[in-house]
Amino acid sequence: MTSTVSSPSRTIRIGSRKSQLALVQTHWVQEQLQKHYPNRTFEVHTMSTQGDNILDVALSKIGDKGLFTKELELGMLHNQVDFAVHSLKDLPTNLPEGLVLGCVTERENPADALVVHEKHKDKQLDTLPPGTIVGTSSLRRLAQLRHHYPHLEFKDIRGNLNTRLAKLDAGEYDALILAVAGLQRLGMAERIHQAIPSDVSLHAVGQGALGIECRAEDAEVLELLKALEHKPTAQRCYAERAFLRELEGGCQVPIGVQTVIEGETLTLTGMVASLDGQRLIKDTTSGAATQAEELGIELANKLKDQGAQAILNEIFAEIQR
Ligand SMILES: NCc1[nH]cc(CCC(=O)O)c1CC(=O)O
Numbered sequence: 001m002t003s004t005v006s007s008p009s010r011t012i013r014i015g016s017r018k019s020q021l022a023l024v025q026t027h028w029v030q031e032q033l034q035k036h037y038p039n040r041t042f043e044v045h046t047m048s049t050q051g052d053n054i055l056d057v058a059l060s061k062i063g064d065k066g067l068f069t070k071e072l073e074l075g076m077l078h079n080q081v082d083f084a085v086h087s088l089k090d091l092p093t094n095l096p097e098g099l100v101l102g103c104v105t106e107r108e109n110p111a112d113a114l115v116v117h118e119k120h121k122d123k124q125l126d127t128l129p130p131g132t133i134v135g136t137s138s139l140r141r142l143a144q145l146r147h148h149y150p151h152l153e154f155k156d157i158r159g160n161l162n163t164r165l166a167k168l169d170a171g172e173y174d175a176l177i178l179a180v181a182g183l184q185r186l187g188m189a190e191r192i193h194q195a196i197p198s199d200v201s202l203h204a205v206g207q208g209a210l211g212i213e214c215r216a217e218d219a220e221v222l223e224l225l226k227a228l229e230h231k232p233t234a235q236r237c238y239a240e241r242a243f244l245r246e247l248e249g250g251c252q253v254p255i256g257v258q259t260v261i262e263g264e265t266l267t268l269t270g271m272v273a274s275l276d277g278q279r280l281i282k283d284t285t286s287g288a289a290t291q292a293e294e295l296g297i298e299l300a301n302k303l304k305d306q307g308a309q310a311i312l313n314e315i316f317a318e319i320q321r
Contacts (some may be wrong), residue, residue, distance in 0.1 A: 010040075011040075011041040011042075011043060012040060012041065012043070012082050012221065012224065013043055013044075013045050013080070013081040013082045014026055014029065014030055014042055014044050014045065014081065014082070014083060014084070015045055015047060015075045015076065015080075015082075015083065015084035015085070016044055016046050016047070016072075016084065017046065017047065017048070017049055017068060017072070018046045018047070019160050020160060020161070020162070020186060021161060021182055021185060021186055022085070023044075023046070024185050024186060025085055025087065025185065025210055026044055026085040029085045029105070029210065029212065030044060032228055033224060033227065033228065036224075036227040036228075037224065040224075045075070045080065045081050047071045047072055047075060048071065049067065049068045049069065049070060049071045049072065050067050050068075050070060050071070051067035051068040051090075067090075068086070068087075068090040069086055069090060069091055069092065072084035072086070072213070073096050073099055073213070076099060076213070076214065076215055077096065077098055077099070077215075082215070082218065082221050083212050083213060083214035083215075083221055084214075085210055085211075085212055086210065086211045086212075086213060087182075087206075087209075087210065087211075088205075088206030088207075088210060088211035088237055089204040089205060089206040089208075091206065091211045093241045093244050094245065095213065098215060098217070099213055099214065099215060100213070100215075100216045101211055101212070101213055102212050102213065102214040102221065102225045103211070103212040103226070103228050103229045103234075104211055104212075104229060104230065104233050105209060105210040105228050105229070105230055105233065106209070106230035107208045107233040107236070107237075108180070108184055108185070109180045109181060109184070109208060110179075110180070110181065110203040110204075110207040110208035110209075110258075111179075111180045111195045111196055111197075111198065111208075112141060112177050112178070112195075112196045112203060113177070113179065113180045113183060113191075113193070113194065113195055113196065114176075114177060114192075114193045114195075114196055115168065115175065115176045115177075115178055115183075115191050115192065116168075116174070116175045116176075117171065117173070117174050118169075119174070120132070121193070124193075124194055125149065125194055125200065128149070128152060128174070128175065129151075131151070131152075131153055132153065132174045132175060133153050133154075133155050133174045133175070134152050134153065134154050134155070134176070134177060135164065135168065135172075135175070135176045135177070136154060136157065136177045137156050137158055138177070138204070139253060139315070140201075140202075140204055140254045140255060140273075141177045141201060142154050142254070142277075143273035143274065143275055143276075143280070144200065144201045144202065144254070144256060144271070144273055144277070144280070145177070145200070145277070146275075146276060146277030147273060147277035147278070147280045150277065155173060157176065161182060161186055161188070164178070165188075165191065175193075177196070177201075179203075179204075179208065180195055180208070181208035198269075201256065202257055202258050202269065202271050202282075203256060203258065204255075204256065204257075205237070205240040205241055205243070205244045205257055206237050206240060206241065209230075211237075212225055212228070232261050232289075235261065235266060235289045236259035236266065236268075236292070237259075238292040238296070239268045239293065239295045239296040240257045240259060240268070240296065241293075242293035242294075242295070242297050242300075243255075243270050243295075243296035243297070243299050243300050244257075244296075244300075245296075246296060246297045246300030246301065247272065247300045247303070247308065247309075248312070253272075253312060253315060254274070254275065255270070256270070256271050257270045257271075258270075261289050264288055264289055264290075265286055265288065265289060266287065266289040266291075266292055267284060267285070268284065268285055268286075268295050268299050269282065270282070270283065270284075270299050271283075271303075272303055272308040272311050272312060273311070274311050274314065274315070275315060279307070279311060281311070282303075283299060283303055283306065284299070285298050285299045285302065
């Protein structure tokens, strides 16, 4: 066992995926930590994950949880890196033995964004004509948009943000749904045509926040990471993650959430939808923000009582085909 006893000379190795978005996020974390701890050394180690390598299969069909995280987790368990920076929404709700979510950073706008081809620049989601081809690889976005806009058509899309935008501009799609946060972090906020209102699309669990995963035993790293923790974001995301965990959904199921903290009170809204958008179950619960996980579990059970489990079972069977 390698010693992790505090020593000012210990270099902290940060694991990251190689995508442009991952690197922007990781370098931001590195920079913030460097500001807080000017005498320490933080270096970035990049790794490819399965999700980066398999680009020709719909994400929902690959089905494996941890598609974007597994290699980084092995890196931590094998002591090649000390912590990993993830988009929190890509981090499964159950972590491998020995690893923990050490820190949740302040969330950016968690909403989904409509991005349109030039020819639709005068349109909004409400006015896109029948047959408009919307690119998304997310079953959550697909189900909710089908529910509200049954006249639109949906086509799967994979690849990093630049690849997707290039496919849109080349006319393969008329519009895309992407995360506001990703576009903002990559300096492409001008491509956000419309932030989609939450009554149309509830966002993914953890969307817009970064989650930093580290070894449970590494007290030194856990202490360093406290500098970047944003408590309200963490409470919201703990509620969202407990909701998803209780429904046993990964990032590839049509489950959406929204959370608000007012004073000491956390309000969590969640929904589960069928893939055709015909059935959509949505409810809300409120309580003490300090009881975030309990609220998530409570809301999941409320939705199960209203038929969410049957919808999810159908989807799991569908995906496995
Ligand atoms: N699954 C891909 C992914 N993971 C995180 C983001 C965006 C940033 C975020 O939500 O924090 C994206 C792209 C997207 O959904 O458009």
